[in-house]
Amino acid sequence: MTIAMSDDRLFSVVLDPTELYDIPAEYTPISTEVEWLEHVGITSNPLWIRGEFLYKWTREWLRVWNRTDAIVEIKQPPRDLLAELFKNVPIPEQWSDRDCLEFASQIDPYSPNAIACFLAKISDRDLDFWSSQASVEHLAEWLCITIPERYRPFEKVWQQQYESETLGRYYQTENKVQLLRQWLKLADPPLAELGNYPQSIPEFLQDEFNHHWERQIYRSEAAILDTLNFGEEAGSDRISQIAYRIICEKQHGEYLTRERLHKIEAYLNPEQRDELRSLQAPPQPEPLDPDATPEEVLNWTINEYLPFRRWETIATEQSPDRRTSDRLAVSFVEWIYQHYPQLKITPVADSFLNYNVTHIVRELAQNYPVLWVVIDGLGWLDHQFLVEYLTARDLHLETAIVPRFSILPTTTEFAKWGLYAQLTPRSQDWDDNIDRAFATIGVGQRYTDRQESKLKDDLSKNTHRLYCWDTVELDKLYHQNQDWQLVYQTKRPNRLREIGDRLIFYLQQYPEKEQVKIVISSDHGQLFGGSSKYQDCPTNLEPRGRMAKGKTDDPKFLVLSGDRFDLPYDISVVKGSESLNGFNYSQNQAIIGSHGGLFPEEVVIGYSVLSCQIRRSPIFVNCRGQGKAQESGTLHLSIKNPNPVPLTDLCLYVNELEECKQGKAINGTVSANSTTSLTVCIDRCPELPPNASDRRLALSGRLDFKYANVESASSVLDSEAAIAIEQIFSSGGINLDDF
Secondary structure, X not given: OOEEOOOOOEEOEEEEOOOOOOOOOOOEEEOOHHHHHHXXXXXXXXXXXXXXXXXXXXXXXXXXXXXXXXXXXXXXXXXXXXXXXXXXXXXXXXXOXXXXXXXXXXXXXXXXXXXXXXXXXXXXXXXXXXXXXXXXHHHHHHHOXXXXXHHHHHHHHHHHHHOOOOOHHHHOOOOHHHHHHHHOOOOOOOOHHHOOXXXXXXXXXXXXXXXXXXXXXXHHOOHHHHHOOOOOOOXXXXXXXXXXXXXXXXXXXXHOOHHHHHHHHHHOOHHHHHHHHHHOOOOOOOOOOOOOOHHHHHHHHHHHHHHHHHHHHHOOOOOHHHOHHHHHHHHHHHHHHHHXXXXXXXXXXXXXXXXXXXXXXXXXXXXXXXXXXXXXXXXXXXXXXXXXXXHHOOOEEEEEEEEEEOOOOOOHHHHHHHHHHOOOOOOOOOOOOHHHHHHOOOOOEEEOHHHHHHHHHHHXXXXXXXXXXXXXXXXXXXXXXXXXHHXXXXXXXXXXXXXXXXXXXXXXXXXXXXXXXXXXXXXXOOOOOOEOEXXXXXXXXXXXXXXXXXXXXXXXXXXXXXXXXXXOOOEEEEOOOOEOOOOOOXXXXXXXXXXXXXXXXXXXXXXXXXXXXXXXXOOEEEEEEEEEEOOOEEEEEEEEEOOOOOEEEEEEEEOOOHHHOOOEEOOOOEOOOEEEEEEEEEOOEOOOOOOOOOOEEEOOEEEEEEEOOOEEEEEEEOOOOEEEEEOOOEEOOEEHHHO
């Protein structure tokens, strides 16, 4: 503001009794009486009056002369300004006037959100966070924010606004880290009333958190895992990784149970899950019934034989001559030898033989662009690993892996030719040209590993309806190495991931990748584990892996006659796990990656269908039960699954039942497009609450599951879920049922 002097001159002043503020260049500083006399009332330049004495003198002079309008601003002591903002929070005594001025100059004293704005400037959170309402999530996030020590008083002021809130006492903490440690159960007393910490473990507490849970798992021999609800427990991913390291790397396989595996595997990568599953001893299967149906044989192979075979080969490291699974495999060999001639009679569209996959692919290609990945030598277990990897990369399983029998014999020249030609390789049809076999499909283009640029370009140009990538990279890996354990546990996972990464790369080249259906299949599997070299092969046979061209009466062989098995010539197959020759031999003359025989892992392969996006239909879980108070009882689950994939790895959570609060694993699978009834035994039923009006106790909770072993999901129990409790009366600790 300015005032008019009697001589028409104008002037304005800023009064600064503190002598702390910087003087703008356009102002003339007045610090002494002489300077005051030389300028005040004389010059028209804006003046900056400094010091307590000159401030009082000037203000009085202007009052007398009725010229107080010349005062532009009176500078306040910065400590007083902060005191107005801090209210009942004391300003630190160690703050000098200069410190107070520095802080005050960064704050807009006229803003209703002055403190919040200031904290937003000095932290990595925006103004919305510092202006938010109190909540458990907000509290959890705030506790992880580190404010520099010199600014901590401003945070204390901010904390006061939550004093009257329900969570106010937590916001008033003097030690955020200690409160956070209590919430994470790293220090006593725990904060049960806040529930589970809802954020990821902050970096500055990760080492302590890891060490704490490592001690807990060792101390309890992993029993502590049974008490945790991994769907809600803070740091479930870290706890799972710690458990994995202890069980696998520290070799404490005795800590692993089916229930614990179910809890932690959702937080592990496919390779880790595969390793854990191989450590858990599955039940030893019974030999295959010679009169079993094809469906029963396929289910026996993938659900009983292969898990046992993997465990025995990896965990026990039994030599081939001592493996129980080898003897079980022979029962399959005899079954497939007996029934294969009948299997090949069924029309392709309905067949259990692997050329049924080509029919599926042709059907899909009528409505969608299809990327068909044929992986030479991809066995069932490798297929599971690859699908888990791809679903972790945001692909979705549309059709769970469907088992099929390979075309015999299980070598590429016959099995892959039969896959594409949709024929058995009988003499009048078969030749060794795979491209001519593929051409019989009548749609699409086949690309080998040497044609990857052509595949990429054709996908980007939307050239075909069907793109078949035929890769031999996995089969080549087995043939080029000598140590089966090294290949299986290190090189195999890496090769499968490489194939998965290339698949995703090719998919991304297509202009509208959301429309593409991805089909993964194989031509044959691989013998699981090392194979010893067969001695004294009959001289009239021409060895080719686990088979040989020609016919023999040696009882250790089975002869696939050309007429009965639709082959161009008679082929003799080793009945056991031995191989006649191989591409490479280990130091002890073992052969790996061998195939051509009739063992289950060579013959039973599968196909799966994936896509970039899929809409799952809701799962409905009906739960009813009955039992006597404080005694055992039963729950009956009715699970409706309207999706085209099965539900596996079932785990039931019921808040009202003590043994189900942290999850109870359920044996069984819910088939695709079906409603399945399951029974769950309860060791101890609860009592009815006091003054209960009837015997019905309402239940709440959820069912956790996976879509086809790979995609985790859950569904809440229906609103009518309940258990009927047999109890006459309960009050004051006396139960009339006891009389």
